[in-house]
Amino acid sequence: MRAAVLGANDGIVSTAGIVVGVAGATPARGALLTAGLAGLLAGSMSMAAGEYVSVSTQRDSERAALAVERRELREQPEEELAELADLLRERGLSEEVAARAARELTRRDALRAHASEELGIDPDALTDPWRAAGASFLSFTAGALLPLLAIVLPPQPWRLTVTVLSVLAALALTGWGSARLGAAPVGRALLRNVGGGAVAMGVTYAAGALLGAAGIG
Structure with missing residues (x-):
């Protein structure tokens, strides 16, 4: 608007x-x-x-960032799990709760969890x-x-x-x-x-x- x-x-x-x-x-x-x-x-x-070029560039950046996350989740899942727990602790969760939440989010949808917490991106709502x-x-x-x-x-x-x-x-x-x-x-x-x-x-x-x-x- x-x-x-x-x-x-x-x-x-x-x-x-x-x-x-x-x-x-x-x-x-x-x-x-x-x-x-x-x-x-x-x-x-x-x-x-101008808007098409600008948003296309943004979309390409988002896709590239998601591709990196997919590769990291595939190649180093434990490090990514620890990173997600750290991000949740930075938001105010205790260490125990953050670790449990990170495991639950990873089981549910690891890419979406990392995209949201680390990148601020919704994989299903990329810019058009x-x-x-x-x-x-x-x-x-x-x-x-x-x-x-x-x-x-x-x-x-x-x-x-x-x-x-x-x-x-x-x-x-x-x-x-x-x-x-x-x-x-x-x-x-x-x-x-x-x-x-x-x-x-x-x-x-x-x-x-x-x-x-x-x-x-």
Whole structure:
């Protein structure tokens, strides 16, 4: 859920920066739509590809660690049993209870016990790169649609105002959501999120206006 909120936030800010920058250079709806769609597609595909690569690397690392554990359990079971008992003692169990628990866990599922206690991995719930990529694509696209629609649907005199206000409201919502999900101070998250978005739109609008005044675009 937190990743979805942050992905949507990225889509809002990046696409808003693009369309507001183009709006500073030209009021043409076609140019705004083209730039917004290009930003939406480029951003969503980039987010999905980056997430796929990142999570694939994590999954490969998890599989490699599990392979090492399987080999160690096969080749040196007594050492692994003692290691598991040590890990359980570090969690507060007495030596006797830790040894008994280690034997019981090893009889039940040695790999799962070591993966959980030593590696923090659930062998049956490894990270899924395709799911992560799809979630990033969808969340970024959902966020990016807001500034895109806000800049192309209203009449020309209202486009910039509607876009800025809707983007700031959406950033306030995603800032509140990310703060609540992360148990962080809400006020600070709102200020950081809304302020960052406002600065981004201000800078890109100024750049677009300068380019438009210079006859570029």
